[in-house]
Structure formats: C-alpha cells, structure tokens
Amino acid sequence: MPDIRGRNNNQKGLEFTRWATQPALIFTLIFFAGPLAVMVVVSFWQRVYGKLVATWSGANYSKFFGTDYLLESLTNSIEVTLVTTIISILLAYPLAYILAYRISPKWQKVILIFAVLPFWTAYVVRSYSWLLVISENGIINYVLTGLGIIDQPLQMAYTRGATILGFVHFFTMLLTLTIYANLVQIKPSYQKAAEDLGASKLQVFFRITLPLSIPGVAVGAFITFVIAIGDYITPQILGGSTEVLVPQAIMLQVSRAANFPMASVMSITLMLVIVIVYAMTSKHLKMDRV
Amino acid sequence: MKNLIKQSGSGLSRRKFLGYAAGISAMSALPARYSHAAKDLNVLVWCDHADELLLKPFEEAHGVKVNVKSYEGTGTALSILEQSAPGDWDVLVVDAPDTRVFADQGMLEPLDDSSLPLGDLFKPLTSAAFNYIDGVRYAVPEKFGYYGVAYNKEKVDEADMRSAQVMWNDKYKGRVAVYDYYFPAMQLIAISMGVAPENISMDDLPTIREKLLAMKPNVKLVGDVVGVQNALVNGDVDIVLNGAEFTVSNLMPSIPALDWAIFDEGGLMWIQGISVFKDSNNKDLAVDFLNHILSPQGQGTLATSECYWAMPASSQAVLNDDQRKILRWDEQAAFMERSVPSTISDPDIDAAMLDIWTEFLQS
Structure with missing residues (x-):
C-alpha cells in the first residue's frame, strides 16, 4: 500500500518551500533582474548632448571592443584582480592553516577578531591610511632612509602595486576566514588514518587536507575576484588614476558625460567576466563547506 | 508600544497592529x-x-x-x-x-x-x-576661479609656475599631479599652443592629444581635489596642474608653503x-x-x-x-583681463576630449 500520508507531507513541504521562496524571488526580480534588463536595453541607446536617445545600435559595443585604451581597462582589471586573488590565497592559506591546526581554540577566537579588524574600518579611510604608509614621506620610506638602506624614497604610492597592496590587505583576511572555516570542518580522523597508513606530514597535507579545503579557497577566491574587479575606490586613491580599470572607466562616462549607454556596456562586460569565472569555478563553490 | 499590544484583544488586533506598523514603516521610507x-x-x-x-x-x-x-x-x-x-x-x-x-x-x-x-x-x-x-x-x-597651477613654493621655482611650459618641464618629472577634469586640462594645453580655448576645433585635437600624452612622464597621479591635495601635502608631488585657488586656498592658512597662480600666457576661468x-x-x-x-x-x-x-x-x-x-x-583685475571662461559648446568636441582624456589616463 502506498504511503499516502508521507506523500501528503512531501507535498505540503513543497508548497511551503514554494511559498517561502516567493519574497526572495520577487525581491530578485525587482532589484536585480529588472535593473539588469534595463541596463541591457540602455546599452544599445545613445547619449546625445545631455539626452538619452532610445535607439537599437551596437555602436557602444563596437567602440568599447574596438578601442585599444578602453579594452585595456578590461585587461588591466583582470590582471589586477588575478594578481590580487593569487597573492591573497598564498598569504591567507598558511595563516588559516596555522590558525586551524597550530593555535589553541582559546587563542583562535582572539586571532579571528584581529582577522576581521580590517572590515571595521571604512574603505576610503583604509585606502588613505595606506597612502600615509607608502607615500614618499611615509613610514616605510622614513624608516628605510633613516636606516641608510636607500638614498632616494621608493615610489610606491600611485602605482598598480599600491592598488594591489590595498586589495591584498583586505582580501587576505577574507580568504583566511573562508579557508579557516573549511579547514576546521575536515574530520581529524581522515588525517590520522592517512598517517596510520604511513603517509608523511607533507603527503597528508597534499593528499588529504589541501583537496578537502579547496571549496573554502574557491569560495574566498571567487568573492575576492567579484569584489575586487568591481572596486572603484582602491584603484582611484592608491593607484592615482595612472591607469584606468573598468570601474574607473565607468565613472568617467557617468560622472563627466552622463553617458549611461557606454557605462552599461562596460558594466555588462564586467558581469560577463564574472559569469565566466563563476562557470570555471562553480564545481568547487560549495557554500555549505565555509 | 507594550500597551498597544495589550489592547489587541479589545480592539487593536495583532494583525491590525502589524498593519499599522507596516504602514508607519512604509511612510518613513517614502522619498524625502x-x-x-x-x-x-x-x-x-x-x-x-x-x-x-x-x-x-x-x-x-x-x-x-x-x-x-x-x-x-x-x-x-x-x-x-x-x-x-x-x-x-x-x-x-x-x-x-x-x-x-x-x-x-x-x-x-x-x-x-x-x-x-x-x-x-x-x-x-x-x-x-x-x-x-x-x-x-x-x-x-x-x-x-581659475584652472592654472597650485604648488609648494618651497619645492619649486615660482617663476616656472607662471609659464604654461611647466607642464612639460623636465625639472618636475614625476612631481606633478593633475586635477581630473578633462576639458580645462586640454584647454590649458590649447592656451600654451596659442589657441584660444573657445576656438578649439576638431583639427586642433590631434596636436592637443600629442601634447597631453607628452605630459605623462611628469605626472605622478591624476585625481580629484582631495586626492591631489593629499599628494601635495604628503610631499608626493610639488605641483598640481589644472588646479589653482580651489585646490589649496583652504589649506594655506595652516600650510603657508602652498600657493597658486595662473599662467602668463593666459588663464582659464571656471564660473x-x-x-x-x-x-x-x-x-x-x-x-x-x-x-x-x-x-x-x-x-x-x-x-x-x-x-x-x-x-x-x-x-x-x-x-x-x-x-x-x-x-x-x-591680482584679480589682471587675472580676469587675461583669462577666458572654460566653456565648451560643441558636444562632439566634448566627447572627443573625454576619449582623449581616457587614453591619457591609460597611457
């Protein structure tokens, strides 16, 4: 005899799920899908002397992809973001590992508070603070010249390196948190079993710990990529506009010319890059593991 | 609030109360x-x-x-x-x-x-x-005010600051910040070329572009007012091009070394x-x-x-x-006499200038 009661319960569960997801669905439609559709439509329009003219023209796309210095903003953004993500992972992983396996639980909490400290400071303030450290008369140059290590101050501010430094400071801590959260979920019995079977410490790390912690790395790296590639403040303040990244190119179009069609093309391109990165990393993106 | 809920049995039901609360919340969220x-x-x-x-x-x-x-x-x-x-x-x-x-x-x-x-x-x-x-x-x-030059007079030769040629002066390589506003910056270049800003045509833009790109070795950063002020005060740069009184005047009471001027070749006024x-x-x-x-x-x-x-x-x-x-x-009488307003009436030139500016930033 079929379990009718069980099926009824399942149906009720499904109905509840359907009902409960409606607000989120409506919210997404209004605040994401709707504006995205508007942005796609506007990207085919033209801005003519202060007015938006509704046309169906691919001229903005042709201009963006056919102009070297505009397309360069995209390659600059991808380069800066990739370097930031890689350096942040390389710094964050050992930090998270030590935190998860070498520090007592009591101290872990204290260190985790320090890890989130950068998030407590306003983004703009944090960027200007870095300028005080790396500027010509900043702390680093002051110490190095004072110790006689260098004669002339190092040029650190207003460079791509300064932008990456500002990003890495923030995202290393973010990645530390996601990787740490993943590492502490790995059952110690796996590592113990490997050791019992004769695996060395390095073999345990490379064959057990590292593969199992990939979801934490992937989630952190993906979040880092998404936030960094869309960031305007850090390259503007620390990079000094000595090169243009896509968010700065968007701002130039919006704030100076109110050219929303061209800004939309750039924004859509940026979103496509993120979609591609998501597609490449999606198999490792397991949010339940972080 | 507590009293209101207590009354729900006698007239103000919980549903009504929630309705009123939602209404009040919605009113507070209305546009200003x-x-x-x-x-x-x-x-x-x-x-x-x-x-x-x-x-x-x-x-x-x-x-x-x-x-x-x-x-x-x-x-x-x-x-x-x-x-x-x-x-x-x-x-x-x-x-x-x-x-x-x-x-x-x-x-x-x-x-x-x-x-x-x-x-x-x-x-x-x-x-x-x-x-x-x-x-x-x-x-x-x-x-x-004016688009001209702001500077730290302890670090530069003040006489240099009165000439538009300072934009390409090798003495200040890597010591210059540029205020991030494209068309006055290019109009200042036009002034240095002897072209009146109001007469800039599409034919002038290739030369202006060339001279703008030639400025880049001197430029350490391009930024908004706060950005260029910060660089000047921190000692990262000694000169702010395309800036003037609006860039440094409010700092001058506390930092007397800062000053500003307009070029002898001509000034550019913003109004x-x-x-x-x-x-x-x-x-x-x-x-x-x-x-x-x-x-x-x-x-x-x-x-x-x-x-x-x-x-x-x-x-x-x-x-x-x-x-x-x-x-x-x-000096205002003299400044005003040799200055012209920074206006741009041709939208095509305006758009072309923004493109050149983006290229300059990217170069």
Whole structure:
C-alpha cells in the first residue's frame, strides 16, 4: 500500500518551500533582474548632448571592443584582480592553516577578531591610511632612509602595486576566514588514518587536507575576484588614476558625460567576466563547506 | 508600544497592529519630498553650499529649512534629476557652461534681472556670455576661479609656475599631479599652443592629444581635489596642474608653503552659476535664496567655505585681509583681463576630449 500520508507531507513541504521562496524571488526580480534588463536595453541607446536617445545600435559595443585604451581597462582589471586573488590565497592559506591546526581554540577566537579588524574600518579611510604608509614621506620610506638602506624614497604610492597592496590587505583576511572555516570542518580522523597508513606530514597535507579545503579557497577566491574587479575606490586613491580599470572607466562616462549607454556596456562586460569565472569555478563553490 | 499590544484583544488586533506598523514603516521610507514641510527649500548644489554659516542666517530669516544635496560632476546632477519627480528641487548650482544643458531641457526658470543684486558683480562676470542663453537669464554667476597651477613654493621655482611650459618641464618629472577634469586640462594645453580655448576645433585635437600624452612622464597621479591635495601635502608631488585657488586656498592658512597662480600666457576661468528650477513649488523662496547667496555676507562665506575656497562673484563680498591675500585679490583685475571662461559648446568636441582624456589616463 502506498504511503499516502508521507506523500501528503512531501507535498505540503513543497508548497511551503514554494511559498517561502516567493519574497526572495520577487525581491530578485525587482532589484536585480529588472535593473539588469534595463541596463541591457540602455546599452544599445545613445547619449546625445545631455539626452538619452532610445535607439537599437551596437555602436557602444563596437567602440568599447574596438578601442585599444578602453579594452585595456578590461585587461588591466583582470590582471589586477588575478594578481590580487593569487597573492591573497598564498598569504591567507598558511595563516588559516596555522590558525586551524597550530593555535589553541582559546587563542583562535582572539586571532579571528584581529582577522576581521580590517572590515571595521571604512574603505576610503583604509585606502588613505595606506597612502600615509607608502607615500614618499611615509613610514616605510622614513624608516628605510633613516636606516641608510636607500638614498632616494621608493615610489610606491600611485602605482598598480599600491592598488594591489590595498586589495591584498583586505582580501587576505577574507580568504583566511573562508579557508579557516573549511579547514576546521575536515574530520581529524581522515588525517590520522592517512598517517596510520604511513603517509608523511607533507603527503597528508597534499593528499588529504589541501583537496578537502579547496571549496573554502574557491569560495574566498571567487568573492575576492567579484569584489575586487568591481572596486572603484582602491584603484582611484592608491593607484592615482595612472591607469584606468573598468570601474574607473565607468565613472568617467557617468560622472563627466552622463553617458549611461557606454557605462552599461562596460558594466555588462564586467558581469560577463564574472559569469565566466563563476562557470570555471562553480564545481568547487560549495557554500555549505565555509 | 507594550500597551498597544495589550489592547489587541479589545480592539487593536495583532494583525491590525502589524498593519499599522507596516504602514508607519512604509511612510518613513517614502522619498524625502513627501516628508518635507511646505517651507523646505531643496537645493542641488556643490559642496561649498553646505556650510551652516552660509545656510543658518537664511533659514532663521525665512523660518525655513534648506535641504542640501551636494554632487560632483554635471553628469551626476543629470542622473539625480532624471530619477527625481518635477518639483523635487528648487535651486541648482552648476558649472556655468553647463547651464545650457539644463536650460535646453526646459528644467530652468527664466530669472528677472531686477530681482537680483547684479550691480555688485565683478565687471567681467556681467558679460552676456556668462549670463544669458539666447537672450534669457537662467543663472547668475555666484563664484569663480581659475584652472592654472597650485604648488609648494618651497619645492619649486615660482617663476616656472607662471609659464604654461611647466607642464612639460623636465625639472618636475614625476612631481606633478593633475586635477581630473578633462576639458580645462586640454584647454590649458590649447592656451600654451596659442589657441584660444573657445576656438578649439576638431583639427586642433590631434596636436592637443600629442601634447597631453607628452605630459605623462611628469605626472605622478591624476585625481580629484582631495586626492591631489593629499599628494601635495604628503610631499608626493610639488605641483598640481589644472588646479589653482580651489585646490589649496583652504589649506594655506595652516600650510603657508602652498600657493597658486595662473599662467602668463593666459588663464582659464571656471564660473559656477546658481539657478531656479522651473518646476519648483517655492520659486519666490528660491529667488530669495539666490539673493542671500549674492549678498556681501553670503558671498564672503561662500568664497571661504570649508569645502573649497574661490573668488566671490560680488566685488562687495565680506572678506578679511588674510583671506583676500590668499585669494590674490589684488591680482584679480589682471587675472580676469587675461583669462577666458572654460566653456565648451560643441558636444562632439566634448566627447572627443573625454576619449582623449581616457587614453591619457591609460597611457
């Protein structure tokens, strides 16, 4: 005899799920899908002397992809973001590992508070603070010249390196948190079993710990990529506009010319890059593991 | 709140209470225009209009509240207005050359000359070009300044600062910041070439582009006012091109080494104009606000605002000797005589210049 009661319960569960997801669905439609559709439509329009003219023209796309210095903003953004993500992972992983396996639980909490400290400071303030450290008369140059290590101050501010430094400071801590959260979920019995079977410490790390912690790395790296590639403040303040990244190119179009069609093309391109990165990393993106 | 819930059994049910609460929440989230008192004045202006010293006397004299929304960049103002309803805004402050953009879209109210204290304006500011569009006044000049050069006089030769050739002077390689505003920067280059800014044509742009790109080795950063100020104060740069009094004057009382000038070859003036919106529901009050801003006291306060200093449009502005010295009051006659307004009337040239600027930043 079929379990009718069980099926009824399942149906009720499904109905509840359907009902409960409606607000989120409506919210997404209004605040994401709707504006995205508007942005796609506007990207085919033209801005003519202060007015938006509704046309169906691919001229903005042709201009963006056919102009070297505009397309360069995209390659600059991808380069800066990739370097930031890689350096942040390389710094964050050992930090998270030590935190998860070498520090007592009591101290872990204290260190985790320090890890989130950068998030407590306003983004703009944090960027200007870095300028005080790396500027010509900043702390680093002051110490190095004072110790006689260098004669002339190092040029650190207003460079791509300064932008990456500002990003890495923030995202290393973010990645530390996601990787740490993943590492502490790995059952110690796996590592113990490997050791019992004769695996060395390095073999345990490379064959057990590292593969199992990939979801934490992937989630952190993906979040880092998404936030960094869309960031305007850090390259503007620390990079000094000595090169243009896509968010700065968007701002130039919006704030100076109110050219929303061209800004939309750039924004859509940026979103496509993120979609591609998501597609490449999606198999490792397991949010339940972080 | 507790009492209200207790009463739910006798009249105010929990559902009703939640309904009222949601209603109150929704009302508090309504756009500001619905919550304003009838005598509020909503002004869309630059940051120099936000000082309490400037607004309080007007608010007290008229018993009103002035709601300030400050913005940067004409494009930003246009986008704010595109998202606003008619009547949301009463007063606009904008770069004088851009007044036409708003007037052509029917956003601005024609102003009556007799209702404004125009007699006190510096004479060069009274020319038709700064005051009328097709014979109609839509804005009044309220403050002005120059695009030139700001510098640390302890680090540079002041004589160099008076020549436009400083833009390419090898002595200052890597010691220059550029204020991030594309068309005055390129108009300054035009001045150095002997081309009057108002006569720049498409044919001039290739040479301007070449000279702009040739400037890059000297340039350490391109930034907004705060960015270039920060670099100058930190010692990262010694010169700010495309800047002048608006870049350093408010810092000069505490850092006397800073100064500014315009080039001997010619100066480039920026002028901000103040207008009334056509759809304003408080037009009389808005005109009163314009009169307050143009009064001697208002002009003095506006000229020395916390956000940035610049020359008042009125020759009767109340300023002390130190403030006049910082603003180079004594040199104004000569400065104005050899300066032209930074205007751009051809949208195609404007768009081409923005493209060249983006290329310059990227180079």
